[in-house]
Amino acid sequence: MLERIEAVFGQPKDLVTEVMDNGYTSMELCFFPSMCDIDHLKDAVLVPFSYRFDPDEFRRMLKSDISFIRSDEPQKWPELLLKGCALLQYEGVVYCFTCVRKMLTEPGNTEVEASLQGPQSSFTEDLDMNMNLLRLRYNSPTMNADVMTKGKLSRTRIMIVYDRVTVDKSSLDEVKKRLESIDPKLIQAAGQLAMLIGNARFSMFPITLQTERPDRVAQLLQRGKIALMLDGSRFAVTLPIRFFDFMHAMDDDYEPYWMGRILILFRYIGMMLSMTLPALYIAACSYNPEVFRVQLAFSIDGSRAAVPYPSFVEVFIMLFMIEALIESSIRLPRFVGSTAATVGGLILGQAAQQAGLVSSIMIIVTSVVAISNFLIPNSSFSYSIRAMKYIFVIVATFYGMVGIIVAVFLIVVYLCHLRSFGQPYLAVNLKRDQKHSSQPR
Amino acid sequence: MKRIAITLLLCLLVSGCGMKDIDKRFYVVTTGVDLSDNPAKPYRISLRLAITSAKAESGSSRTEIQTIEAASIAEGVRHLKAYVDKELEFGHCRVFVLGKSLLESSSPDAMSWFARRRDIQMISYFAVGEPDALSVLKITPESERYPGNALFLSFGNEGTESPYTVTSYLFDNSRRLLEKGIDPVLPIIRTQEKTYVIDRVMLLDKKKPRLTLTPGETQLYKMISSHSGKSELVLPLEDGKRVVMTVSDIKAKVHIKRDSVPVITVKIRMGGTLEESPPNLLEKDWHGLERRMADRYSEQMEQLLIKIRDAGVDPLGFGLKYLSTYFGKEKDYKWWQSVYPEAKFNVVTDVRVRGPGVIR
Numbered sequence: 001m002l003e004r005i006e007a008v009f010g011q012p013k014d015l016v017t018e019v020m021d022n023g024y025t026s027m028e029l030c031f032f033p034s035m036c037d038i039d040h041l042k043d044a045v046l047v048p049f050s051y052r053f054d055p056d057e058f059r060r061m062l063k064s065d066i067s068f069i070r071s072d073e074p075q076k077w078p079e080l081l082l083k084g085c086a087l088l089q090y091e092g093v094v095y096c097f098t099c100v101r102k103m104l105t106e107p108g109n110t111e112v113e114a115s116l117q118g119p120q121s122s123f124t125e126d127l128d129m130n131m132n133l134l135r136l137r138y139n140s141p142t143m144n145a146d147v148m149t150k151g152k153l154s155r156t157r158i159m160i161v162y163d164r165v166t167v168d169k170s171s172l173d174e175v176k177k178r179l180e181s182i183d184p185k186l187i188q189a190a191g192q193l194a195m196l197i198g199n200a201r202f203s204m205f206p207i208t209l210q211t212e213r214p215d216r217v218a219q220l221l222q223r224g225k226i227a228l229m230l231d232g233s234r235f236a237v238t239l240p241i242r243f244f245d246f247m248h249a250m251d252d253d254y255e256p257y258w259m260g261r262i263l264i265l266f267r268y269i270g271m272m273l274s275m276t277l278p279a280l281y282i283a284a285c286s287y288n289p290e291v292f293r294v295q296l297a298f299s300i301d302g303s304r305a306a307v308p309y310p311s312f313v314e315v316f317i318m319l320f321m322i323e324a325l326i327e328s329s330i331r332l333p334r335f336v337g338s339t340a341a342t343v344g345g346l347i348l349g350q351a352a353q354q355a356g357l358v359s360s361i362m363i364i365v366t367s368v369v370a371i372s373n374f375l376i377p378n379s380s381f382s383y384s385i386r387a388m389k390y391i392f393v394i395v396a397t398f399y400g401m402v403g404i405i406v407a408v409f410l411i412v413v414y415l416c417h418l419r420s421f422g423q424p425y426l427a428v429n430l431k432r433d434q435k436h437s438s439q440p441r
Numbered sequence: 442m443k444r445i446a447i448t449l450l451l452c453l454l455v456s457g458c459g460m461k462d463i464d465k466r467f468y469v470v471t472t473g474v475d476l477s478d479n480p481a482k483p484y485r486i487s488l489r490l491a492i493t494s495a496k497a498e499s500g501s502s503r504t505e506i507q508t509i510e511a512a513s514i515a516e517g518v519r520h521l522k523a524y525v526d527k528e529l530e531f532g533h534c535r536v537f538v539l540g541k542s543l544l545e546s547s548s549p550d551a552m553s554w555f556a557r558r559r560d561i562q563m564i565s566y567f568a569v570g571e572p573d574a575l576s577v578l579k580i581t582p583e584s585e586r587y588p589g590n591a592l593f594l595s596f597g598n599e600g601t602e603s604p605y606t607v608t609s610y611l612f613d614n615s616r617r618l619l620e621k622g623i624d625p626v627l628p629i630i631r632t633q634e635k636t637y638v639i640d641r642v643m644l645l646d647k648k649k650p651r652l653t654l655t656p657g658e659t660q661l662y663k664m665i666s667s668h669s670g671k672s673e674l675v676l677p678l679e680d681g682k683r684v685v686m687t688v689s690d691i692k693a694k695v696h697i698k699r700d701s702v703p704v705i706t707v708k709i710r711m712g713g714t715l716e717e718s719p720p721n722l723l724e725k726d727w728h729g730l731e732r733r734m735a736d737r738y739s740e741q742m743e744q745l746l747i748k749i750r751d752a753g754v755d756p757l758g759f760g761l762k763y764l765s766t767y768f769g770k771e772k773d774y775k776w777w778q779s780v781y782p783e784a785k786f787n788v789v790t791d792v793r794v795r796g797p798g799v800i801r
Contacts, residue, residue, distance in 0.1 A: 297463065298491060
């Protein structure tokens with residue numbers, strides 16, 4: 001066995017290949033110490049083989065213990081080794097002993113989708129742990145999981161999880177078909193997988209929802225959605241998804257009903273503001289100043305007096321600054337993060353206006369845009385909205401208020417046209433719609 | 442994909458030329474039109490232009506007045522553009538003041554410019570300037586925070602809600618100029634040192650001003666025409682004291698009876714609290730007081746209606762009401778015009794005093 005393995009791997013220094021002899025008999029053992037749980041291996045294999053060796057018992061153990069799997073196909077050995085198994089050849093038979101080293105032993109804390117009073121645990125980067133979390137929340141025999149391995153080099157395990165009873169069959173077929181058709185080299189994150197299976201190149205809005213919350217996945221499974229989970233990512237990809245799901249935070253279900261509704265309403269207002277406010281500023285400043293009431297028009301006029309260039313340049317300057325600030329505060333290490341905020345806040349808040357670069361109203365517009373963008377509970381959707389903002393700004397630069405209205409209309413049309421794995425993206429009430437329409441989508 | 446990109450690029454070429462930044466526009470806040478002495482150029486157009494600043498404090502409003510004489514309003518405004526450094530913008534010109542002499546001598550058709558320009562809002566206010574429009578424009582009240590704001594707030598219900606200030610909108614005025622059986626009404630802005638006094642109203646027929654109401658009559662007119670609360674009802678008592686009721690709600694209904702002479706019945710219901718009265722008046726005779734107030738009010742109103750009728754104008758739209766209730770055609774309207782000068786008025790008022798305004 002060892003010769004075969006050495007032929008495949010060469011002789012990497014982190015691979016242990018030993019022939020062990022306890023005086024009675026010998027055993028060939030090979031494994032990656034970095035990927036295996038050494039204590040476990042010692043307790044389960046090395047101790048019975050050396051100090052307490054009893055040939056009968058040892059043979060019985062290899063045959064009956066479920067962590068020893070007989071593997072007779074030499075071409076599978078490298079794969080097993082790479083997954084963190086130890087291979088041992090005893091009396092001419094090769095056994096695979098699963099002793100994968102688990103880094104994580106407890107669920108993570110929610111970081112991206114924090115919740116005030118909801119569950120605080122989130123998925124981890126370990127798939128088995130995630131399945132555990134999900135099974136705990138969705139404790140039903142109807143939950144089904146299919147496994148798949150994707151990625152030529154990464155060989156990432158992907159779990160397709162769904163509720164057998166409620167799942168939308170056509171979506172499931174579509175997902176499986178798309179998963180089979182993709183052939184990437186590396187899959188490292190859930191977002192990457194989501195991009196690969198949804199043709200993201202032409203889509204302005206995400207058609208899959210990534211979440212780190214087991215409770216959200218459980219809720220979506222119950223509504224007949226499919227979740228894809230993969231090793232090494234703390235996010236699950238759920239699909240098919242609707243526009244309205246992105247604006248839903250789990251807290252809405254845990255707080256009093258009307259408070260939740262009001263918060264959702266605020267979120268929609270925030271989304272609209274974040275998307276259109278800079279464009280509205282341009283349109284109202286440069287094309288249709290009569291839209292404001294006169295008092296506001298005069299104060300904008302007065303505050304813009306020092307600004308030497310047209311309103312759209314001003315908007316681009318401020319939007320670039322705020323985007324740079326947001327981006328840098330995500331990427332910067334924690335220790336210097338506060339520096340960026342302070343410097344950015346000072347520049348954006350005061351100095352830019354005093355220097356006559358931008359008007360004071362524009363600073364308010366910028367901060368409203370930035371803050372209301374954070375109202376959107378899902379980060380990939382909020383990226384979309386952030387990008388949409390620029391489309392509106394360009395349209396407003398050329399066509400003013402009429403352009404914005406037409407652009408809003410076109411976006412609604414686009415959203416109506418969009419499908420997420422066969423299901424309409426902008427369906428308000430999917431169940432009712434499906435009941436009414438007999439034709440298959 | 443390439444085709445879509447090219448289409449989008451082409452779209453950029455068709456953008457309009459309406460792009461003009463807000464600070465490159467000169468806001469006209471009040472427009473005044475007077476009659477000039479020059480018969481070749483009869484219109485004297487004055488524009489009050491806003492000089493804006495970022496700070497808004499009381500008295501910080503600064504304006505600039507540009508005046509020009511021209512053969513027509515459109516020509517004058519076009520010519521005035523050569524006098525200023527920024528594009529004239531009428532989008533926020535909410536007040537148009539017409540000189541008194543102009544109204545008397547020229548036909549209202551010349552005024553259609555206001556209604557036809559796209560950037561003048563149809564909700565802008567129209568008024569008559571006394572003695573002329575320019576002197577109204579020249580006033581800058583001390584309390585004004587934004588240029589022209591004092592006049593914007595005077596009309597409508599945005600700022601003061603005076604029972605004496607009648608608001609007349611552009612859309613309403615153009616309608617009244619064209620519609621049968623209803624005539625235009627314009628408030629009169631008088632100047633008094635550094636403020637405006639707007640407590641009179643001018644009634645016009647389709648061509649010329651016919652009647653100017655006194656402040657008292659203006660209040661009565663406004664009560665019945667726009668059902669405005671916050672007015673007052675006064676009853677002088679025999680001993681020289683006065684009972685003043687503030688009217689918080691008022692409703693007026695007009696009924697026209699078709700007869701050889703039309704009888705116009707106006708039913709008015711109003712309610713309010715007493716603001717000023719001698720002590721213990723209500724306890725003595727609550728309903729009697731209400732009746733006395735109602736009778737006096739009916740009498741005043743009837744006199745006002747007769748006065749308006751005798752001037753030959755119909756600002757309350759009795760003619761329109763008649764035509765609408767009796768499916769009037771051209772002949773009917775002619776008949777109405779012939780009998781309106783003899784129409785009889787019957788005002789029935791129902792006053793409800795809610796209380797003395799104090800809690801004992």
